[in-house]
Amino acid sequence: MxxxxxxxxxxxxxxxxxxxxxxxxxxxxxxxxxxxxxKYFNENVSLVKKFQKNVKGLQFSSFAEADILFMSKIKKGSxxxxxxxxxKLQKSDKSVIGAVYIxxxxxxxxxxxxxxKKSGLRVSSKMKKYLISECSLNLLCLLSS
Amino acid sequence: xxxxxxxxxFHKFYYYALLTYIIIFVFFTYGYFKLPEIQEKFQKTVLxxxxxxxxxxxxxxxxxxxxDETSFISSHIKxxxxxxxxxxxLSRLKRGNISSVFIVFLQKEKLxxxxxxxxxxxxxxxxxxxxxxxxxxxNMIETKKREIFIxxxxxxxxxxxxxxxxxxxxxxxxxxxxxxxxxxDIMISKVIDYMNILKNILAFVGVILLLxxxxxxxxxxxxxxxxxxxxxxxxxxxYLMDNYEKINFSDYYISLINIDxxxxxxxxxxxxxxxxxxxxxMKNISTQLRKQDVFxxxxxxxxxxxxxxxxxxxxxxxxxxxxIRIMVDMLELxxxxxKVHMTVSIGTLSQSQNAKxxxxxxxxxxxxxxxxxxxxxxxxxxxxxxxxxxxxxxKLKEMISDDKLVCYYQPIVSLVNRKIIHYEALLxxxxxxxxxxxxxILPDFEDSYFYSRISMKVIEFNIKKIRENPKFKxxxxxxxxxxxxxxxxxxxxxxxxxxNRLLIEILENKFIDYSKMEVVIKKLRFFGYIICIDDFGxxxxxxxxxxxxxxxxxxxxxxxxxxxxIDNRAHGIIxxxxxFCIDNDIKVxxxxxxxxxxxxxxxxxxxxxxxxxxxxxxxxxxxxxxxQ
Numbered sequence: 001m002x003x004x005x006x007x008x009x010x011x012x013x014x015x016x017x018x019x020x021x022x023x024x025x026x027x028x029x030x031x032x033x034x035x036x037x038x039k040y041f042n043e044n045v046s047l048v049k050k051f052q053k054n055v056k057g058l059q060f061s062s063f064a065e066a067d068i069l070f071m072s073k074i075k076k077g078s079x080x081x082x083x084x085x086x087x088k089l090q091k092s093d094k095s096v097i098g099a100v101y102i103x104x105x106x107x108x109x110x111x112x113x114x115x116x117k118k119s120g121l122r123v124s125s126k127m128k129k130y131l132i133s134e135c136s137l138n139l140l141c142l143l144s145s
Numbered sequence: 146x147x148x149x150x151x152x153x154x155f156h157k158f159y160y161y162a163l164l165t166y167i168i169i170f171v172f173f174t175y176g177y178f179k180l181p182e183i184q185e186k187f188q189k190t191v192l193x194x195x196x197x198x199x200x201x202x203x204x205x206x207x208x209x210x211x212x213d214e215t216s217f218i219s220s221h222i223k224x225x226x227x228x229x230x231x232x233x234x235l236s237r238l239k240r241g242n243i244s245s246v247f248i249v250f251l252q253k254e255k256l257x258x259x260x261x262x263x264x265x266x267x268x269x270x271x272x273x274x275x276x277x278x279x280x281x282x283x284n285m286i287e288t289k290k291r292e293i294f295i296x297x298x299x300x301x302x303x304x305x306x307x308x309x310x311x312x313x314x315x316x317x318x319x320x321x322x323x324x325x326x327x328x329x330d331i332m333i334s335k336v337i338d339y340m341n342i343l344k345n346i347l348a349f350v351g352v353i354l355l356l357x358x359x360x361x362x363x364x365x366x367x368x369x370x371x372x373x374x375x376x377x378x379x380x381x382x383x384y385l386m387d388n389y390e391k392i393n394f395s396d397y398y399i400s401l402i403n404i405d406x407x408x409x410x411x412x413x414x415x416x417x418x419x420x421x422x423x424x425x426x427m428k429n430i431s432t433q434l435r436k437q438d439v440f441x442x443x444x445x446x447x448x449x450x451x452x453x454x455x456x457x458x459x460x461x462x463x464x465x466x467x468x469i470r471i472m473v474d475m476l477e478l479x480x481x482x483x484k485v486h487m488t489v490s491i492g493t494l495s496q497s498q499n500a501k502x503x504x505x506x507x508x509x510x511x512x513x514x515x516x517x518x519x520x521x522x523x524x525x526x527x528x529x530x531x532x533x534x535x536x537x538x539x540k541l542k543e544m545i546s547d548d549k550l551v552c553y554y555q556p557i558v559s560l561v562n563r564k565i566i567h568y569e570a571l572l573x574x575x576x577x578x579x580x581x582x583x584x585x586i587l588p589d590f591e592d593s594y595f596y597s598r599i600s601m602k603v604i605e606f607n608i609k610k611i612r613e614n615p616k617f618k619x620x621x622x623x624x625x626x627x628x629x630x631x632x633x634x635x636x637x638x639x640x641x642x643x644x645n646r647l648l649i650e651i652l653e654n655k656f657i658d659y660s661k662m663e664v665v666i667k668k669l670r671f672f673g674y675i676i677c678i679d680d681f682g683x684x685x686x687x688x689x690x691x692x693x694x695x696x697x698x699x700x701x702x703x704x705x706x707x708x709x710x711i712d713n714r715a716h717g718i719i720x721x722x723x724x725f726c727i728d729n730d731i732k733v734x735x736x737x738x739x740x741x742x743x744x745x746x747x748x749x750x751x752x753x754x755x756x757x758x759x760x761x762x763x764x765x766x767x768x769x770x771x772x773q
Contacts, residue, residue: 086272104266106277106302
């Protein structure tokens with residue numbers, strides 16, 4: 001049983017971002033700007049390769065050097081995180097700046113405008129459609145018109 | 146840039162064909178690149194027909210959902226029973242080939258899940274749904290019509306049917322049915338097959354069209370090259386010939402431009418340089434012309450210019466011709482750093498509508514050109530009606546070409562025994578009963594290539610007579626230019642077997658390049674020809690040249706002889722000249738011998754031969770050889 005749990009834990013990072021539209025995701029991530037080029041981290045090497053294979057330019061580095069983590073399991077810390085579900089994004093703290101996931105076969109990319117701004121990150125106007133407000137994550141706020 | 150083929154109606158075929166081709170090709174290319182869009186529309190139509198039953202069911206479901214009087218969304222949120230009822234109604238739509246059935250609504254410009262009855266991967270109420278094409282939903286708010294969205298690049302999702310949920314004539318939400326990829330494949334596989342066939346056919350036809358276009362363009366290019374003179378904007382004479390009937394000459398002012406003294410330039414610098422200078426001249430003239438004018442090299446040194454009357458007054462046309470003349474006159478042309486001055490004579494016809502034909506129009510322009518030449522060259526002359534009364538170059542050219550050129554003969558007689566030693570051939574043109582004399586023919590052709598053509602005709606005419614009559618001995622007049630003409634020398638060398646009966650009289654009335662002449666005379670003498678200097682005393686006569694040229698005969702000009710018995714000065718000069726000739730073994734022939742007194746004086750001086758009306762006036766060949 002422990003082995004099964006261990007295997008699932010190992011597979012989680014891969015499953016979390018599997019079947020993504022890597023091209024689309026990479027373009028959106030590349031549009032996130034700071035004063036310096038951003039570095040990403042994901043513990044799964046094959047996933048990183050998939051990213052780099054499609055659109056070159058997205059930099060992956062070690063956990064220590066990374067600015068943004070691609071994590072399905074959110075660890076509290078000083079690093080910014082992009083998670084792998086809408087639910088996690090809703091429930092997370094301000095360090096989770098967005099979510100990239102598959103829903104109904106479609107690649108969903110959401111970046112929280114306020115959280116990006118707080119972290120000193122900007123997104124080009126072309127990627128506006130991927131930006132959501134903090135309010136969108138709160139049902140009451142969202143439905144209040 | 147000239148409208149090069151302004152007259153060529155045949156060219157219009159290529160023009161229209163190319164234009165049609167371009168239109169077809171543009172439409173075709175547009176169609177080919179629009180094919181994916183067409184294919185998608187076609188696919189949507191097919192899908193629409195395929196899911197007609199489901200579509201009806203969706204409408205029924207929406208009707209069920211909207212049965213409550215309260216707002217559809219708010220009742221869903223507030224009332225659990227309504228929510229359950231809606232879920233139940235929506236669940237009816239679930240099928241094996243449908244992976245998701247859900248409702249989203251627009252809130253703060255984002256699509257939000259309201260209800261999702263999908264078996265798996267459900268969206269929770271309030272969760273954001275990210276549509277691939279948000280504009281599609283925005284459009285549907287306006288159109289209130291359903292849409293079929295074909296998913297691209299998604300492994301398991303084929304297409305989505307999107308139905309607007311309309312409440313009080315307003316789109317409040319959207320019902321989405323995701324169809325699996327296999328459904329799409331089944332439904333539109335045939336469409337894709339047909340479209341692929343169509344695509345291949347279009348590609349094939351496209352290549353054929355492309356090749357046809359290239360063929361058309363190459364044909365046009367070849368045609369253009371056939372008529373164009375390289376490096377100029379001028380057309381070849383063949384263009385005029387090919388389009389002769391099509392030229393509406395009355396719409397144009399017509400000019401004939403002739404380069405003055407081109408032959409002299411060719412003689413000095415060679416024909417290759419002469420040709421280069423012509424090209425240079427044509428280029429420069431072209432710059433003075435407009436797009437609608439037509440510029441044709443009519444002959445080696447002659448150009449025909451058609452200037453469109455529309456928007457050009459007669460005054461402007463004449464001004465234009467004068468500008469061309471001045472431009473050529475001021476043109477700085479160089480041959481190996483040596484400046485060459487060129488001029489042109491221009492004959493113009495402004496009333497081309499009065500001409501009977503293009504031939505007549507060109508003739509009239511030529512008449513005017515003749516006048517420009519006759520009045521001293523480097524000028525523009527317009528055709529006037531009175532000009533017709535004169536005999537002009539054009540007509541002369543025609544008569545010479547029509548073999549109306551003949552020779553009359555005047556005997557050269559020994560002053561001692563009165564025997565005819567040979568005849569001098571004198572050029573005439575017989576036009577019906579009328580005889581035209583050389584003074585009306587030659588001056589206008591002087592320094593033109595036509596002059597050499599006349600000389601060649603004279604040589605050929607006399608060679609024929611000599612070969613027909615073994616007793617016939619004749620001298621022909623050739624200019625120094627003729628003797629520098631390779632074709633003429635070639636004919637003389639070819640007929641060297643009769644050189645003892647064909648004497649050559651070199652006209653001494655113009656500038657002669659003696660160094661070149663010396664070489665030619667030596668060559669002719671080597672082949673047995675007897676050389677005589679004609680009209681000595683009128684031109685650039687020089688005793689030194691007489692010695693250097695090593696001639697056999699010297700013919701004293703008639704103007705000196707005819708007054709010898711009354712003019713003491715002429716008497717003295719001729720006496721000295723004759724003594725010089727006797728001392729240098731040169732035989733002397735005196736022209737214009739008109740009476741016995743002159744004969745006696747000439748005999749006293751030691752002159753051997755005489756020629757003049759006293760013995761005989763020039764007569765046709767038959768007068769001397771009636772039976773030949």
